[in-house]
Amino acid sequence: MTEEEWIKIGNNWKTTSSKVQILFPTLDSIMGDISGKEILDSGCGDGAFIRRCKEKDAITMGIDISDKAIEGCKNSDPLGKYLIMDTKNIILEEEFDWVLSLFVLLSFDNKKKIEDAIKSMGQRLNKTGKLVIVIPHPTFEESDNAETMKRSFDEEYLYSKKGLKINYKSKTKGYLAFTDFHWMIEDYVECIKKAGLVIEDIKEPIPAEKYKEENLDIYTKRVKYPTMIVFVCSRKR
Ligand SMILES: C[S@@+](CC[C@H](N)C(=O)[O-])C[C@H]1O[C@@H](n2cnc3c(N)ncnc32)[C@H](O)[C@@H]1O
Numbered sequence: 325m326t327e328e329e330w331i332k333i334g335n336n337w338k339t340t341s342s343k344v345q346i347l348f349p350t351l352d353s354i355m356g357d358i359s360g361k362e363i364l365d366s367g368c369g370d371g372a373f374i375r376r377c378k379e380k381d382a383i384t385m386g387i388d389i390s391d392k393a394i395e396g397c398k399n400s401d402p403l404g405k406y407l408i409m410d411t412k413n414i415i416l417e418e419e420f421d422w423v424l425s426l427f428v429l430l431s432f433d434n435k436k437k438i439e440d441a442i443k444s445m446g447q448r449l450n451k452t453g454k455l456v457i458v459i460p461h462p463t464f465e466e467s468d469n470a471e472t473m474k475r476s477f478d479e480e481y482l483y484s485k486k487g488l489k490i491n492y493k494s495k496t497k498g499y500l501a502f503t504d505f506h507w508m509i510e511d512y513v514e515c516i517k518k519a520g521l522v523i524e525d526i527k528e529p530i531p532a533e534k535y536k537e538e539n540l541d542i543y544t545k546r547v548k549y550p551t552m553i554v555f556v557c558s559r560k561r
Contacts, residue, residue, distance in 0.1 A: 325502040327431055331390050347426070347458060347552060348376060350529040354456065354556055358382040361421040366411040366445050367428030371397035374404065387414065412440040419450035426458045427552075430504040433487060435511055442519035442557075449559055455521060457555040459512065460504075461528060464551040472496055486511060509553070516557055527554040 351373070355361075359381040365374050368386030370393065377384050378401070387409040388394050397406040409415065411428055423445045429438050445455050462483055478489045487505055494500035516523055528550035536543045 325431055325504065326433070327389055329502045331392075342546065342551060343426075344372070345535050346529045346531050346546065347554075348373065349532060350527055350554060351424075351456065354525070354527065354554070355422060358422070362418065362450075363422045363424065364416075364418075364420045364445075364448060365424045365426070366414065366441075367425060368397060368406070369393055369426075371400055371404070371406065373424065373426065375401055378404065385416075385418070385420075387411065387416075412437055412444055414444045414448055416448060418448065419453065420448055421450060421453050423448055423453065423455045424458075425455065427460070429457065429512070430459055430507075433489075433505050435487075435507070435515060438507070438512070439515040439518050442515050442521065446519050446521045446557070446559060451559070453558070454524070455557040457512070457516070457557065458552055459507075461550045461553045462506075462509065463549040481506075483508065512555065516555065520560055521557040522560055523555055524558050525554075525556040527556070528552075529554065 358377055361382050363374070363377050363382045363384045365371070365377075365384065365386045368374055368388050371386050374384045374386045374397070385405045385407070386394070386397055387407045388397070389408065389410050391408050394406045394408050397404065411425065425441070425445060429441060432438050432441070442455070442457070449455060472495055473492045474495050476491045476493075478491070479485065481488065486507060490504045490506055492500075492502050492504065513523065529552060530550055531543055531546050
């Protein structure tokens with residue numbers, strides 16, 4: 325979704341089950357023991373991951389460009405710290421052990437915005453802090469393994485078409501239609517480097533065996549193609 329679409333949709337958007345089943349366990353293993361750690365979720369949406377971190381005794385803050393999303397976070401977690409803020413221009417004094425950018429950078433239609441966002445988040449890391457960036461996996465964008473969304477493109481899909489507009493329409497709820505932008509892995513890597521960060525690790529999460537029993541059809545599709553890719557970055561030393 326573009327930033328304007330996100331502001332419009334507000335808190336009508338909820339964290340999907342694929343994130344809870346596939347991404348969250350991957351983040352748990354990357355982040356390890358987060359008790360007492362300072363975590364910033366930049367583009368926190370409905371705040372589901374923040375609440376999970378709080379349950380593990382982390383000290384959390386969520387920011388999002390959508391006032392309604394922030395309002396929703398505050399309703400679900402009245403004592404939590406949530407602020408309306410642009411990830412490209414984070415105005416905070418605090419430094420964090422972990423800064424998270426989960427499915428946010430695909431909202432940006434040009435690389436400068438991606439670079440600005442990564443730079444701004446990187447500046448909020450403490451000396452040993454890490455930035456975790458998650459975007460859809462390129463193998464997922466063109467494959468037909470999205471159970472709820474129908475995808476189309478303004479032009480023919482080619483992996484090498486940088487900034488290609490991806491249109492989504494909900495298969496089940498007619499009202500939901502939005503836009504994302506396709507970038508190549510090399511574009512994200514270039515932006516990470518230009519922002520003065522280094523990539524320490526890359527993960528391509530797939531579902532754990534136990535989800536086979538829950539829904540074999542979805543498990544089979546998601547195990548075939550990773551739906552997301554995770555970059556773990558740190559400041560240059
Ligand atoms: C796909 S949702 C992901 C939410 C959450 N990170 C998750 O993974 O469940 C993208 C979120 O990024 C937010 N967003 C988009 N552009 C932003 C920006 N420039 N600054 C901060 N948040 C932004 C949207 O409002 C939305 O809540």
